[in-house]
Amino acid sequence: MDVMPVKLGPAGVPLSCKGRTIVEGMDDIISLGLETMEVQTVRMVAPQHFEQYWQAGVLAHKTDFEMNIHGPYYSEFLGNRMERNRSLAKTEAALQAAKTINARHITLHTGHYGETGRGQAANEQVASVFKGIVERINEIWNDDDDLYPVFPWLKEQPAPLIGVETSGRQELWGSLEEVLEVVNHVEGTIPVLNLAHIHARGHGRLRTSEDYGELFDQVRETIGTKEFYCHFSGVEHRMGNAMHYTQIKKSDLNFEPLGEFIIEDGSWLDITLISDSPLLEHDAMYMMQNIERSRHKQLERKAREDRRRTLAAQANISPEEMAAREAQVAAARAKDALAPHPDEKAAPVKEEAEPTKEEAEPAKDETTTKEKAKPAKSKKKAANKKKEESDNDDLFVTEEDDDDLF
DSSP states (O other), X not given: OOOOXXXXXXXXXXXXXXXOSHXXXXXXXXXXXXXXXXXXXXXXXOGGGHHHHHHHHHHHHHHTOEEEEEOOSOOOTTSOHHHHHHHXXXXXXXXXXXXXXXXXXXXXXXXXXXXXXXXXXXXXXXXXXXXXXXXXXXXXXXSOXXXXXXXXXXXXXXXXXXXXXXXXXXXXXXXXXXXXHHHHHSTTEEEEEEHHHHHHHTTSOOOSHHHHXXXXXXXXXXXXXXXXXXXXOEEEEETTEEEEEEOGGGSSSOXXXXXXXXXXXXXXXXXXXXXXXXXXXXXXXXXXXXXXXXXXXHHHHHHHHHHHHHHHHHHTSOHHXXXXXXXXXHHHHHHHHHSOOTTOOOOOOOOOOOXXXXXXXXXXXXXXXXXXXXXXXXXXXXXXXXXXXXXXXXXXXXXXXXXXXX
């Protein structure tokens, strides 16, 4: 089964990057075999960052590297007029940065429910805000071309999609259902499936490959898309609320079921997968390796099935009957492995006779005489041999020494 591209990358400049600029981070990401990153603006886009943003945009345009950006975390689109206008001003800076950096997706948070509370009124207000943001990014992207000759991607690529991110806490707008409803009514938006948030808000919802299948099917059936923009990380959660991100291996949100789903049933998917883990690119690499492992398992299983069909055709039986025979043979081998060999008989236990007094006590005179009879040269030779054995011991590392190396 052919698998559509899965682009993987970190949320920010890699931890292992010696330089801290975005361009240097991109170089490191590409050298790791990853294909995307998400620039983090956190609270506000600083004007001094625009030079490196433009350099990153040029590199992304030349190398077909997928660049994305995350808008300010502290938005209040459901707040009062002053809070909403302040949030929109921060968003405007993020949209300008997205143009400069050649972003393909712009991820935005909505914020607290505020006085509006949950329900249709809140969803309609959020939809109205995001409709205005989509209109604004299209205005920025379609400005007079002559004024922006340094941004060739404005002419060659469509405006980036506005991502509406799922939230991980009960008091924040952004359940999966709320996000899908807004995206379904606002063209130019895409759901950002933060899988750690969905898992936490659903009290540990994502545990098996079937759980991921139900999630992606729900999104596809609601908004009719095959393109997904996702965040993944380990997460610590309580009472339906995400507390903080963790590395993947220290969370009850495992990546293996997602990797299995992508390979086995996700041929229709087109996914960008961003690592939000504190380990950033390290966990992005872990996800990539896990997907490859799932791919190899699938190939091995297919090879076994093909061989079974071939043998079944030669024996003029069905593949199911051949599988049953293989199971019987495997069970017989397992049984034989546990059974004792017929040639192996328990050896009789011999009772050792107690040594006689003369055998227990060797003659002192004889021992003393032999020791005295050893020439001095023989003693020296034995001492040298002992020293060589001691020196050789230093050349090897024991298991205890191995523990100290890691």
